[in-house]
Amino acid sequence: MSFNPPLDLALIEKELPGWRVLQFIKKGGFKAAYRGEFNGKVEALKLFHLPDFGTDAEEVAAKEAFVKRFIRETRLLQECETPHLVKLASLDPTTIQLGGVEFIAYSEEFLQGESIHDLIVAGILPNEVEVANMMLGVARAIEELWGKHSCVHRDIKPDNLKFRSDRSGAIVVLDLGISFDAEGTRLTETGAFPGTPPFRAPEMLTPAYWDNLTERTDMYCLGVSAFIFATGKHPLEDGSGSLTGRILNEPPKKVLEYRPGFDPKLASIIDRMNRKAPPLRGTLGKLIADLEAFIS
Amino acid sequence: MKLYCQCGSGPGTKASRGFEEQVIDGIIVGPKEHVPGTLRDMLESLTADFPHADILFDPQYYALNLPQNSKNRFGHMEKFKQWPNFHARRTEAYLRDRENVVADIGGSLSFQETLPTTRLVAPNIVVNRSLDSRLGQIAETFIVTASEVHKDLGLSKPLLCTLAVGAETLSQTEEVQRLANTLISLPNPPAGFYLLVETSGDPSDLYDARRYGNLLFLIYSLKLNGFEVVWGYSDILGAIATCAGLDAASSGWFGTLRSFSTSRFAPAEGMASRPRTKYFSVHLKNRILLAELRLARRLAPQIFSSLATDAPYVNGGEIIDPEDDTEKCLQSWGGLTALIQAIGSQELEVDAIDRALLDCEEAWATYQELRSRAVRFEPDTSSGHLRPIIEGLQELKDEL
Numbered sequence: 234m235s236f237n238p239p240l241d242l243a244l245i246e247k248e249l250p251g252w253r254v255l256q257f258i259k260k261g262g263f264k265a266a267y268r269g270e271f272n273g274k275v276e277a278l279k280l281f282h283l284p285d286f287g288t289d290a291e292e293v294a295a296k297e298a299f300v301k302r303f304i305r306e307t308r309l310l311q312e313c314e315t316p317h318l319v320k321l322a323s324l325d326p327t328t329i330q331l332g333g334v335e336f337i338a339y340s341e342e343f344l345q346g347e348s349i350h351d352l353i354v355a356g357i358l359p360n361e362v363e364v365a366n367m368m369l370g371v372a373r374a375i376e377e378l379w380g381k382h383s384c385v386h387r388d389i390k391p392d393n394l395k396f397r398s399d400r401s402g403a404i405v406v407l408d409l410g411i412s413f414d415a416e417g418t419r420l421t422e423t424g425a426f427p428g429t430p431p432f433r434a435p436e437m438l439t440p441a442y443w444d445n446l447t448e449r450t451d452m453y454c455l456g457v458s459a460f461i462f463a464t465g466k467h468p469l470e471d472g473s474g475s476l477t478g479r480i481l482n483e484p485p486k487k488v489l490e491y492r493p494g495f496d497p498k499l500a501s502i503i504d505r506m507n508r509k510a511p512p513l514r515g516t517l518g519k520l521i522a523d524l525e526a527f528i529s
Numbered sequence: 530m531k532l533y534c535q536c537g538s539g540p541g542t543k544a545s546r547g548f549e550e551q552v553i554d555g556i557i558v559g560p561k562e563h564v565p566g567t568l569r570d571m572l573e574s575l576t577a578d579f580p581h582a583d584i585l586f587d588p589q590y591y592a593l594n595l596p597q598n599s600k601n602r603f604g605h606m607e608k609f610k611q612w613p614n615f616h617a618r619r620t621e622a623y624l625r626d627r628e629n630v631v632a633d634i635g636g637s638l639s640f641q642e643t644l645p646t647t648r649l650v651a652p653n654i655v656v657n658r659s660l661d662s663r664l665g666q667i668a669e670t671f672i673v674t675a676s677e678v679h680k681d682l683g684l685s686k687p688l689l690c691t692l693a694v695g696a697e698t699l700s701q702t703e704e705v706q707r708l709a710n711t712l713i714s715l716p717n718p719p720a721g722f723y724l725l726v727e728t729s730g731d732p733s734d735l736y737d738a739r740r741y742g743n744l745l746f747l748i749y750s751l752k753l754n755g756f757e758v759v760w761g762y763s764d765i766l767g768a769i770a771t772c773a774g775l776d777a778a779s780s781g782w783f784g785t786l787r788s789f790s791t792s793r794f795a796p797a798e799g800m801a802s803r804p805r806t807k808y809f810s811v812h813l814k815n816r817i818l819l820a821e822l823r824l825a826r827r828l829a830p831q832i833f834s835s836l837a838t839d840a841p842y843v844n845g846g847e848i849i850d851p852e853d854d855t856e857k858c859l860q861s862w863g864g865l866t867a868l869i870q871a872i873g874s875q876e877l878e879v880d881a882i883d884r885a886l887l888d889c890e891e892a893w894a895t896y897q898e899l900r901s902r903a904v905r906f907e908p909d910t911s912s913g914h915l916r917p918i919i920e921g922l923q924e925l926k927d928e929l
Contacts, residue, residue, distance in 0.1 A: 447714060484927065501879075512709040512750035513928055519755070 236282040238265035239331045245280070248329045249338060254278060261392065262429070264408070268343065276322040276340040283328070283335040300328060300337065307339055307409060309382055316403045317374040319344070344405055346396030349462050353391055356465065361496045362528060364463045367394065368502075369524040370404035371455050376517055378409075379448035387446065389454035390432040391461060431467055432457050435481050435509045449511035452520060456506025463500075464491035468507050481509070499527055530771040530873030531555060532866045533583065535762055535781035538562050543782060543858045548579040552838055552862040555583030555647075557761055557779055560611070561592070561604035561794065572645045583647045583777070587723070587761065588637040590652030591693055592794035594619045600796035611637045611652075624654065624667045627674070634671065634678045642684050649686045650723050651675030655791060657695035657727065660704040668692070669711065676717040687720035689759060693789075695727045699740035709747050713754040721757025721776070724748070725789045735766060735788070736917040742924030749773045749925060753877055762789035765814055768865045769918055771873030772885035773925055780865055782858040806849055806857060807910070808842050809864035810834060811871070813892050814918070816861070817910040819845060825904050829895050838863030882926045889919045 239245055242254040245267070253270040258277075260266075269278035281303065286296035304326040311321045324340035349367065352359070359367075371394060378384040386409060393407045434453035436442040460468045468485035469476070485507045488500035502523050508514050531554035534544045547553035556575065558568060575582055588611055595601055597618055607615050612633055623629050634651055641649045653671045656664050672690045679688040692712075699705060712722070726744065728734035735741060751758050752774030759777040760767045764787040767778025780787050784804060792798075807816035811834040817825070823845040826833050833839065838859045841849050849856055872888055874881030896912035906912070 445710070508929060510706055510709070510746070510750070510928060512706070512713050512754060513746075515753040516713075516755055519753070 236260075236263065236334075239280065239334075239336075241332075242267070244331055245278075248331060249278075249324065252278065252324070261408075262388070269340065271323045271340065274323070275343045276324070277319075277343045278324065278338065278340050280329075280331075281337040281339075283337060303337055306384065307337075309378075309384060310341070310409055312382070313374075313377050315373050315377040316397070317370040317405055318377060318409070319405050319407045341407070344395045344397055344407075346398050346402060346405075347400070348396075349391035349394040349404075349458060352400075353461055353465060358465060358492075359462060361463075361499050363400070364459055364503075365499055365524050365527050367404045367462060368455060368459050369521065369528065371406055371458075372452075372517060372521050372524060374406040375448050375451045375455065376521065379451070379517065384409075385446045385448065386451050387437065387454070388429055388432070389451050389458060390429050391458050392429075394458060430476055431469075433480060434511075436511055438477055438481055447511065448517050449514045452506050452514050452517060453508075453511075456503055456514070459503045460485075460488060460507060463488055463495060463503060466491050496527075502527070530775070530869045530875065531583065531777040532768070532862060532869055533557050533585070533759070533761075533777050533779040534862070535779045535786045536562065537781045537783060537786040541855075543855050545575065545578065546855060546859055547862055548575070548582055550838060550859055550863070552859060552866045554581075555585065555777060557585045557587055557759075559587040559589045560606040560609040561589055561602070564605050565608050565610075569644065576645045584645060585648055585650050585689070585723070585759070586641050586644055586646050587650055587691075588641070588652040589794070590633065590637065590691075591655045591725075591791055594624075594654045595791055595795055598796055602794050602797065609640065611640045619654070621663065621667070630671060630674050631678055634675050635682060638675070638679060638684055638688070639682060642682075642686060647686065648720070649679065649684060649688050651679070651688060651690045651719070653691035653693055655693040655695060655725070655727050656698055658698065659701065660694065660698050660708050665698075665708075672712070672719070673715065673717070676715065676719050679719070680717060687757075689721045689723040689757065690719045691723045691725065693725035693727065696729075696734040696737075696740055699726070699735075699743045700737075702739070702743055702746075705743040705747055709750040712756075713750060718756070721759065722751055724758060724760040725762065726760075727790055728788045730788070730790060730792065736914050738917045738920030738924060741766065741917055741921030745770060745773045745921055745925040746928060748775050749877065749929075752776070762786060764788065765865070765868075765914070766918070768868045769814065769872065769885055769889070769922075771869045772881040772922070774874070774877050778865065778869065780861065782854050782861070803851075806851055808839075809861045811836075811864045811867045812895060813912075814868065814889065815892075815910060815912075815914060817906065819849075821904070821906055821910055825899050828902050828904065829899055832895065834864055834867060836860075836863045836867055879926065879929050882922055882929070886919060886922050886926070889915055889922070893919070 238260040240257055245254045246252055251271055254267050255270060256268040258266040258268055263282045265280045267278040269276055286292045307326045320342045322340040322342050326337055326339040329336055329338050378386055388408055395405050395407055397403045397405050432454045434450045436450060469479040469483055472479040472483045487504050488495055506514055533555040534547050534553045536556050536558045544556050572584055637652045638649050653668055656668045658664055675690050726735055748758050748770055757776050760775055761779050763778045764780040785793055806819055808822045809816045810832045812831045841856045872885040893912055893915045
């Protein structure tokens with residue numbers, strides 16, 4: 234399902250007193266992002282489009298529960314200590330109406346650095362240490378989300394991985410908005426697959442598994458992101474059939490098939506993350522230990 | 530990667546000779562076969578003589594789940610003070626009652642803590658139907674509860690939870706994957722698992738590509754996620770599974786100790802015939818008859834492993850006393866240990882699976898070569914075991 238991001242910046246400013254909305258940045262999934270300013274400080278303003286839940290009592294109650302959970306989980310960012318997760322900024326999550334459409338608005342710190350997606354598009358192939366550092370940072374973010382909050386991000390992808398400043402700085406995971414609490418309900422439209430299609434783990438395409446997703450799902454998304462970062466290609470890019478079919482059934486390519494000179498040890502760590510069955514990806518602790526050993 | 534002796538009778542010389550000759554690394558004993566005091570003496574003596582030996586006590590709880598029959602062969606089980614209510618029928622209602630489960634697990638673990646064992650083995654039932662069945666849920670509850678009881682009792686030795694399944698249950702790939710997911714996500718995980726796969730005695734029960742492949746998947750998953758994995762009564766299939774991360778395979782000296790079946794505890798059905806003397810060939814990954822060894826070795830010398838424990842077989846085994854099982858047992862363990870050393874892997878590398886595949890393909894080629902030169906093997910000494918193993922290994926490799 235798609236939505237039209239509000240482009241009337243003055244209208245947004247009217248609903249958010251004290252804010253100057255400087256620029257529309259991008260739209261993805263249910264969200265639109267803007268560069269904004271509050272009290273002289275530049276921040277990333279996010280508008281999450283609330284889907285139409287319906288009007289009967291049950292639907293209204295479902296919507297209320299949804300909004301509550303969304304807000305609670307967005308506020309999670311405030312409790313996270315790792316430098317590898319984006320921080321909430323001045324605007325605490327709040328619901329607003331723009332042109333008759335409901336949104337949840339909140340702001341995050343504005344990161345100056347490039348995203349992994351930017352580097353891939355620019356055709357920059359990183360060296361092994363850069364790939365390992367990126368993976369380790371993201372793994373630490375997953376560790377915090379899962380270990381302390383039982384939370385699965387579900388949308389880790391190159392576009393959501395940004396350097397805080399330059400490429401030597403910390404990698405930061407953005408967009409916690411479709412994450413979910415392992416014991417709670419999903420923060421996506423009912424019936425819709427979670428995540429972004431090329432980065433969906435096989436278990437995300439199997440509704441029976443939706444309530445049993447774990448940190449290994451995020452490890453898969455990280456594996457695909459790292460694969461593309463390291464090789465410039467998606468591990469299922471050269472396959473045949475639908476993307477969903479390939480994610481579920483086709484063996485992924487190995488890093489060394491696309492980048493033969495790459496370090497085989499790091500290549501095998503990335504390949505391990507891309508395995509279809511979650512148990513075959515191993516533990517997050519092992520991933521972190523392997524990456525640390527590689528970097529040192 | 531280790532080989533354990535699956536001990537099937539009272540104290541004898543086989544286990545201690547096995548340790549002396551360094552062809553076994555540990556021993557698994559059970560209450561059926563031993564008198565309590567004698568068992569304690571035997572284990573203390575083994576501990577003193579071989580301080581690095583791994584010692585496990587299988588509580589054999591699964592036997593209590595057999596239909597009640599005065600002719601059940603429980604041996605000395607009742608003499609062990611594991612369970613105050615030994616004779617209670619382990620009906621589904623009994624097994625669903627948490628108090629009973631806690632008492633049975635706590636009784637066994639507390640008893641084992643006093644034995645000179647190196648790890649504790651939690652009791653469990655055998656899941657012979659679907660892993661998703663009610664019995665499957667009960668077995669899962671036993672695993673979860675065992676970890677809790679182990680913690681609550683403050684026991685010091687690491688805990689291995691028994692996971693006993695019927696070979697047929699391993700046909701369901703999705704169920705096995707779900708089980709692996711569940712076990713690696715336990716909130717209070719044990720140190721490892723003591724796997725048992727029940728067969729009806731028909732080798733094809735587990736010599737099946739899908740079942741073996743799924744079992745290898747389970748073993749690999751558990752190992753990769755930090756668990757120790759010991760497979761009881763696993764023999765050749767266990768030795769080969771060390772390439773997929775199995776920590777210890779196990780094998781005994783009779784056929785009944787080389788594959789797991791609760792029928793060993795059920796009323797006897799006729800007299801067992803004395804097995805014919807066989808030679809375990811590391812190259813063929815099989816036991817072959819002495820006549821087959823003599824003939825085949827002339828055409829394919831590699832089928833003779835030339836290990837220290839092969840000495841009595843150098844001239845075709847003529848000097849072996851058919852009544853003395855010890856030399857035969859040591860030869861078998863020596864071969865299995867050599868096989869484990871050749872293909873086992875602690876690093877969980879795909880290369881190890883490749884090595885095992887290549888090794889099995891070479892065995893297959895040797896069988897074909899011998900066949901082309903008119904050497905005939907009997908059904909249980911022929912190459913029939915190799916294709917399911919090769920295909921099972923390939924199934925795991927495809928997942929990686």
